Amino acid sequence: xxxxxxxxxxxxxxxxxxxxxxxxxxxxxxxxxxxxxxxxxxxxxxxxxxxxxxxxxxxxxxxxxxxxxxxxxxxxxxxxxxxxxxxxxxxxxxxxxxxxxxxxxxxxxxxxxxxxxxxxxxxxxxxxxxxxxxxxxxxxxxxxxxxxxxxxxxxxxxxxxxxxxxxxxxxxxxxxxxxxxxxxxxxxxxxxxxxxxxxxxxxxxxxxxxxxxxxxxxxxxxxxxxxxxxxxxxxxxxxxxxxxxxxxxxxxxxxxxxxxxxxxxxxxxxxxxxxxxxxxxxxxxxxxxxxxxxxxxxxxxxxxxxxxxxxxxxxxxxxxxxxxxxxxxxx
Amino acid sequence: xxxxxxxxxxxxxxxxxxxxxxxxxxxxxxxxxxxxxxxxxxxxxxxxxxxxxxxxxxxxxxxxxxxxxxxxxxxxxxxxxxxxxxxxxxxxxxxxxxxxxxxxxxxxxxxxxxxxxxxxxxxxxxxxxxxxxxxxxxxxxxxxxxxxxxxxxxxxxxxxxxxxxxxxxxxxxxxxxxxxxxxxxxxxxxxxxxxxxxxxxxxx
Numbered sequence: 001x002x003x004x005x006x007x008x009x010x011x012x013x014x015x016x017x018x019x020x021x022x023x024x025x026x027x028x029x030x031x032x033x034x035x036x037x038x039x040x041x042x043x044x045x046x047x048x049x050x051x052x053x054x055x056x057x058x059x060x061x062x063x064x065x066x067x068x069x070x071x072x073x074x075x076x077x078x079x080x081x082x083x084x085x086x087x088x089x090x091x092x093x094x095x096x097x098x099x100x101x102x103x104x105x106x107x108x109x110x111x112x113x114x115x116x117x118x119x120x121x122x123x124x125x126x127x128x129x130x131x132x133x134x135x136x137x138x139x140x141x142x143x144x145x146x147x148x149x150x151x152x153x154x155x156x157x158x159x160x161x162x163x164x165x166x167x168x169x170x171x172x173x174x175x176x177x178x179x180x181x182x183x184x185x186x187x188x189x190x191x192x193x194x195x196x197x198x199x200x201x202x203x204x205x206x207x208x209x210x211x212x213x214x215x216x217x218x219x220x221x222x223x224x225x226x227x228x229x230x231x232x233x234x235x236x237x238x239x240x241x242x243x244x245x246x247x248x249x250x251x252x253x254x255x256x257x258x259x260x261x262x263x264x265x266x267x268x269x270x271x272x273x274x275x276x277x278x279x280x281x282x283x284x285x286x287x288x289x290x291x292x293x294x295x296x297x298x299x300x301x302x303x304x305x306x307x308x309x310x311x312x313x314x315x316x317x318x319x320x321x322x323x324x325x326x327x328x329x330x331x
Numbered sequence: 332x333x334x335x336x337x338x339x340x341x342x343x344x345x346x347x348x349x350x351x352x353x354x355x356x357x358x359x360x361x362x363x364x365x366x367x368x369x370x371x372x373x374x375x376x377x378x379x380x381x382x383x384x385x386x387x388x389x390x391x392x393x394x395x396x397x398x399x400x401x402x403x404x405x406x407x408x409x410x411x412x413x414x415x416x417x418x419x420x421x422x423x424x425x426x427x428x429x430x431x432x433x434x435x436x437x438x439x440x441x442x443x444x445x446x447x448x449x450x451x452x453x454x455x456x457x458x459x460x461x462x463x464x465x466x467x468x469x470x471x472x473x474x475x476x477x478x479x480x481x482x483x484x485x486x487x488x489x490x491x492x493x494x495x496x497x498x499x500x501x502x503x504x505x506x507x508x509x510x511x512x513x514x515x516x517x518x519x520x521x522x523x524x525x526x527x528x529x530x531x532x533x534x535x
Contacts, residue, residue, distance in 0.1 A: 085405040112413035112451055
């Protein structure tokens with residue numbers, strides 16, 4: 001294992017220290033916790049938005065803290081959900097009196113820990129609502145999940161729900177937007193190489209030199225098929241095809257596209273992929289309203305990508321276009 | 332039976348001893364059908380419980396169980412943290428102002444804990460989870476209570492998870508391949524109830 005780390009057991013705390021040093025004016029870490037919070041939180045009468053999950057998916061989720069997106073991100077250990085007490089601290093820190101909304105990726109541990117935090121908050125009279133994002137069409141029920149997994153499409157939920165909260169939306173209005181967003185998002189990924197959790201020291205799975213895996217999860221969970229590496233166009237066809245099979249898109253529908261890198265894939269390759277995804281959608285007369293290309297939801301140094309489509313309506317379009325102060329998501 | 336604050340401390344110490352001794356065994360079981368962190372997580376959590384309980388003063392079982400719950404919830408992580416945290420929190424709430432705890436109150440408390448586990452885990456009896464052990468143990472406190480019967484019942488329920496096909500938790504993606512493996516959460520719950528049986532028996 002070759003990595004820029006000090007103590008492999010301390011990577012999360014070391015990262016958070018560096019993160020705060022990079023954004024001293026906009027972020028703070030709650031003492032004794034791994035919750036990163038927007039410096040001016042709580043904002044009175046604004047619904048607070050909290051997300052989080054295991055670390056190793058940077059810039060998710062702390063990179064999405066900013067005006068118009070998240071108010072807090074709770075950073076768990078590597079690929080491990082944060083604990084309820086930490087999520088609870090974040091909820092308290094962003095509650096401006098009108099409730100707190102949680103965006104949770106669908107993993108068994110995350111759902112349980114965030115649910116428990118919500119109960120702790122409700123016991124202290126903080127109103128909490130949530131959405132569980134399960135955008136990955138690759139597999140039902142995997143090693144970390146009952147049902148579908150939550151992956152890169154989660155970032156769109158941060159954006160849309162965050163914009164609604166910043167526009168003065170009530171907790172119920174934010175929930176309505178988040179649920180509508182989540183039900184209109186589909187994603188699918190693939191991997192060329194595995195990733196290595198620093199404390200483990202070795203890759204969680206192996207792929208041969210000429211092999212790739214379709215449908216791999218963001219923790220290296222098994223996908224649906226392993227085969228020889230094919231061209232970017234063929235990868236784009238396979239991922240986009242699976243997504244479209246699962247989504248009711250008609251001629252003239254508008255979508256936002258996210259081409260996401262898993263950590264070690266050059267932007268060049270992501271743009272090569274986007275060329276074909278764009279062409280496939282255009283052929284089906286689906287209108288591409290916005291495209292986002294970059295590393296949004298990574299899996300350490302895994303090489304690979306995911307494609308996400310978000311079906312838009314007028315309200316979602318205006319929320320997507322609203323300003324974002326989050327360093328990792330610009331519109 | 333009767334349970335006081337000090338008995339809960341002894342119970343947790345005995346549980347911790349078993350978990351520490353079987354940390355690698357739990358990990359091996361979890362590597363077979365889960366993600367392999369159950370031993371490490373439980374060992375870390377119960378070590379913290381013991382040091383928390385040692386460093387505090389308690390007058391009731393409920394207070395002792397509440398600190399146990401909060402420590403497990405914040406230190407175990409994964410899915411086991413919220414599950415055990417929920418179970419002990421429900422038990423603690425149910426035993427408030429019931430000190431010393433008698434058999435009926437304890438049985439009622441375990442029933443609350445079981446309900447909490449079912450809700451948190453969105454699972455039921457017979458799905459190859461720790462719920463199978465908790466549910467079996469409640470029967471012991473309904474009638475025919477003895478420490479020996481408690482230990483035997485917990486062991487039987489744990490072993491029965493071997494023949495079940497997992498449909499909940501991380502083992503579920505293995506489907507039929509999960510048959511033949513005992514559920515790691517059932518094993519840690521078995522350790523918990525064997526330790527309780529030893530505590531209630533007194534001595535050593």
